[in-house]
Amino acid sequence: MTKLDRRAALKAGAAAAATLAMPAIARAQQTTLKVVWMGWPDHQVLPLMAAFEKRNPSIKLAVERMPFSQIFQALEVRLNARGNDPDIYIVDSPLTASYASRGHLRPLDDIIDKKRFAPSAIAAASYQGKVYSAPFGSSMQVLYYNKTMLKAAGIAAPSADPAKRLTWEQVLDIARKIAKPAANIWGFSFEQQERPYQLLPLGQSLGGVALSPDGFKATGFLDGPAFVEAFTFMQKLYTEWKVSPPGQFDTALTPELFGNEKCALMLGGTFLFDTFKTKFPKLDFAVAPHPYFAKGKPVTPTGAWHFGINPRSTQQAAAAQFVKEMLSDDINVLWFKARPYVPTLNAVWAKEPVTFEADMWKIAQYELQNTALPRPATPGFREYEDILRVALRDIQGGGAVQGILTAAAQKIDREIAKYRG
Known part of the structure; x- marks a missing residue:
């Protein structure tokens, strides 16, 4: 082989080696x-x-x-x-x-x-x-109402304007006019009867703070006057006024009650809107903003x-x-x-203007920007939620509200303490 041939062979070999190596390099960069x-x-x-x-x-x-x-x-x-x-x-x-x-x-x-x-x-x-x-994405709760049931009771439809939202006292008044417990007809229901996500805004509406700012203390917060008053109101919906269906802790059950026209008002997630439209096509319903206590302020749950x-x-x-x-x-x-889901990115609201013209989305956007309050930021949220869910069940069942909340708060404090550095 001549010198020229050897040089050509070396070049060809180098080119072949480079070609074979290319996939490996590409893989290395992947x-x-x-x-x-x-x-x-x-x-x-x-x-x-x-x-x-x-x-x-x-x-x-x-x-x-x-x-x-x-x-x-x-x-x-x-x-x-x-x-x-x-x-x-x-x-x-x-x-x-x-x-x-x-x-x-x-x-x-x-x-x-x-x-x-x-x-x-x-x-x-x-x-x-x-x-x-x-x-x-986030979540938002709206007040679903059955237009037919309200009209039959001579009750005006609630406004979709957040500035004219119903108070909890007005919700109770409507519910008492419609509820017939013996016939399994209810005036009002929470979608999530035991979930802190759904129920904390009641106490927060009255100025309550669900946990200390550092996320480690529930005593003096969760069992304070605002939550005792709010959860006493919640309890009476079941035990005294009997306008809400007791024991509906499966979140699939209350939407069924509303969809089957057994409940006139239901506080539930925006995601249920399409469910009601498709699963219950004859249901005549609309939405209004989340209620608040007359002496308090509007607070709504959020997060997803x-x-x-x-x-x-x-x-x-x-x-x-x-x-x-x-x-x-x-x-x-x-x-x-x-x-x-309720968009958290501001630009999305501008990119889908036709969709967001509906009352439900107008309400959701307003709440997201003005009244939404996340659940407490704590290293022990799983423990916080589990303990409070049990307490909320006990309260619904008629237990002493102050005692239940104080016991729950003390237990939460003990559980969360393990996360302290």
């Missing part, structure tokens, strides 16, 4: 993010992930969807192992403080522009002054699904890019169309 997400249907998840991958071809998503009944326990196991799996995970907004305080979420202040979001959404995403979870970054992820740059893209205006519009 990043895979492990994502734990809620087990929603394909059409509510896959288009979002596909949109991200299309914009970021060097990042692939390995998405694991889990059912609601399993996701919290599964995440606890993985996060407590303090490994890098998952990189990204879905966060129930009231658990933000719990995850952040235990070192399971990295701060997102360098990624998120807080001005783009409703203030209540940022509050729900924050712990000790830092944003730890990315708001991906956020997501966050595992601080131990080895793919921090890719994870940050995921947060940025999923919080973009167009992906949030895509998400809203797939699953219409």
Whole structure:
């Protein structure tokens, strides 16, 4: 072989080696993010992930969807192992403080522009002054009312104007005119009869604070005069005035009562609107704003699904890019169309003006910006919620309100104390 031939062979070999190496290099540049997400249907998840991958071809998503009944326990196991799996995970907004305080979420202040979001959404995403979870929608409660039942009782339909919202005293007056317990006809019902999410706003309307500002003390707050008064009112709906159906702790039951025209007024989530339209097509209903106590102020519940970054992820740059893209205006519009949670991103309201002209969405937008109050930020929210749910059941059953709340507050204090540094 001549010198020239040897040189040509070497060049050809080098070119072939480079060609063979290219896929390996491409693979080395490819990043895979492990994502734990809620087990929603394909059409509510896959288009979002596909949109991200299309914009970021060097990042692939390995998405694991889990059912609601399993996701919290599964995440606890993985996060407590303090490994890098998952990189990204879905966060129930009231658990933000719990995850952040235990070192399971990295701060997102360098990624998120807080001005783009409703203030209540940022509050729900924050712990000790830092944003730890990315708001991906919220929830809002509205007062559903049966137009036929109210008209038959000679009662004017409530206004959809938040400035003219009903007081709890007016709700009671309407409910007493309609309720016939012996015939299983009820004047009013909460959708979630034992959930702090639904019931804390009663005490907060009277000025109550559900937990100390540092998130570690319930005594003197949860068992204070405002919550005792509010939950005494709630109790009497069942025990004295008998306008509300007792023992309906399954959240699927009260919407059925309303849909089957067995309940005239129901305080429930905005997501039920489409359910009533499709499942009960003959139901003549409308919505009004969340009630408040006459001597108090309007307060509404809020919060839903956020997501966050595992601080131990080895793919921090890719994870940050995921947060940025999923919080973009167009992906949030895509998400809203797939699953219409109350948008927390301000731009979404402007991009879907026809949809948001409906009374329900006007109410939701007003509440989100003006009256929404997240659940207490505490490392021990799971314990707080579990203890308070039992207490609320006992109160509905006729127990001594002050004693039940004081006992619950003391138990909460003991449970949360374990999270103190």
